Amino acid sequence: MAGQNIERREVLRILTVAAGVATFPGFSKWTFACTHIGNPLAHIKPAVYRPIFFTTPEYALVEHLTDLIIPSDDTPGARDAGVSEFVDLTVSRDPELQRDFRYGLTWLNMRSDETGGKTFVMLNPDQQTALLESLAYKKKFRAGDEPGRKFFDLVREYTVMGFYTSEIGLKELDYPGLRFYAESPACPHKDDPEHLHLNPAPSR
């Protein structure tokens, strides 16, 4: 195929360069990926995000929930990764998700009102944690909270989807893919095939 042949030559040329570079110690990222990683344009964001679907108070609550689910602690969290923007974009494309999110956010505020006479964001941090724990941990479940538990699972799922597909999230996991490896990665523990004597991972 003519078109593909031209591309192929170009690709081969670049790969040959990449293969040469790969013999130098320390080179770990494939050249193609390099052109994408750290592209400064990808990081330009408007100073204040304007939600596509959520109202301003809804969006604030979504952002806060993502932050509670994956907080910034000794490493960056969901707020740093802009997860609520991903949630807003995704929800804006699906009427079913819109209904579930809007219902869930309302449920959460009503539940907060019962406990503290306030919306969720106005509760103090301990009250917020306690409420979420009653939705998140089997042993703390309360009767009648099924809709809230369903919503918590939903918002956690979308937080996970948004966070662990962000640059920050994949750095958190140290995603090892989309790099150039000169040979197929091999287990470094050949003397311990059952892996029963590995050094414990360094705590962070």
Next chain:
Amino acid sequence: MSTKIYDVIVIGTGAGGGMAIKTLCEAGLKVCALNSGRRLDPEKDFRNHRMTWEIKYRGFGDPKTRMKDTPDFLDSEYNQGAWEHDIGYRTAPGTKWMWPRCSAVGGKTNFWGRSSARFGDIDFKAATLDGYDTDWPVTYSEIAPYYTRVEKMIGVASTVQNRPSNPDGVYLPPFNFRCLDMILQKGSEKVGVPYLPDRLAQLTVAHEGHPPCHFCGDCTFGCEVGAFFSSPWFLLPVAEASGNLELRTNAVARNILVDENGRASGVAYIDRESRQEYEVRGRAVVVAASCIESARIMLNSKSRHWPNGIANSSGQLGRNLCDHLYATTASGYLPQLLGQPSFPDNVSANAIAWMPRWQNLERAHEENFVRGYSVYPDGGCSEFPSYHDQIEGFGSSFKREMKRRYPTPVSLTVQAPTLPSEKNFVDIDPDAKDSCGIPMARIHFQWGDNELRMFQHAKQISADVMHSAGAVLEYAADEPEMPGYSLHETGTCRMGNDARKFVTNRFGQTHDAANLYVCDASVFLNCTDKTTTLSILAFTLRTSEYLVQQFRQGDH
């Protein structure tokens, strides 16, 4: 339209079509190839080298347009537009069938799983061994040289394994075992199950002008550098360079045209964009549109000579549809690896090891099922940590546990062949026409007892392997994946010596029309426990050379 008469019209450009086109063009025949979709541009259409955050919906796809009829590990935001959703099909009442089709040039070879095991006499003579169905009209010794030539052509990484069910071939250096493979191998040893490097058509070293794999890990979304076999990277450029190929894209084949003697004289097709009908003439026709599609084209080729469709005087056209039952037989994690640094365990996006058939080897009836299945292990640090729903809670403890679990996931998938059954076949829906006005295929399919017994057996063994490996078992499927999910359908144009019982002869030449050939998995008697692509390539190479010989003898 011109009245040019080509030597051969080939329908399809995937494994079968691509190999036929290459072989025929190299032999000097003038070929017109019809492909129902467009050409792909690896740089634009394969987005596998983009990081998730560089893709609008992070690879999950736009919820508004996300397609549900093809598994999302194949049809996703990474290669949107490459899979077929426009041309419909029907399923008979009670049949569930997922039919992922790639209509782009090169077909499914653009995105395939790359596992490349040879069939052997245990497959070809299975009927003699266990009394079920009928033997293939070829022996292993007859087809082995073609396997060797194909392996040398495409490059297959593996080791010589001396397994009774798996003839060895000519191999590039194997993929290295990763931590999870070492652990699962030990566990499998204790259970008495083989755990070996898979046979992967993926280049561990540069091969025949193709660059080596760089192990980036997103192969199933298409390879931008052509480091694993696909028709557009390995076959079609050779054909095009010969000057003997004319490739017509967006040409949806409708039916085979016949001459006054009932022999194939060309193909009628619809241009997908204009919906105009065209005809192209040839001295011979090769149908390589993939199993169900090939049957549909031939069943839709009704004429005075062939009132039930061309090459269907046996009534067997469309019959004996087989598929692989796929299911996750075990998944969980390896606690040995908890908290270990991340490791490039996703090197080939799926399995680099396999657990090749170990059942019914000494005797045909050792188990409560006949024949056998294989299992593919998978796991490691993936692009997305899908184990999140196994971890309770939120906050810093949740985040830490997500990280701790990252290198540990493992899963086992069974690949179990169905046996040919009268219940499983393809016909033409009498009422429904697709967007090109072509009568639709209608699929009739049910799992049979034999494959369901294999599934249960595989679940038990998989649990044993996980246990012996020290893994924590979290999940095993109650139901198999939907039929069609494996993309390994076979049958519908089976080969055999008896013209009353089979559609083609042992060379893939139809019994009814001597200048009509079938070059895809539809000629296979059944699907065996192995994947189909390598065998499609080997059988097609043989058929194509036979076809060339017919030309040289003046028969076409």
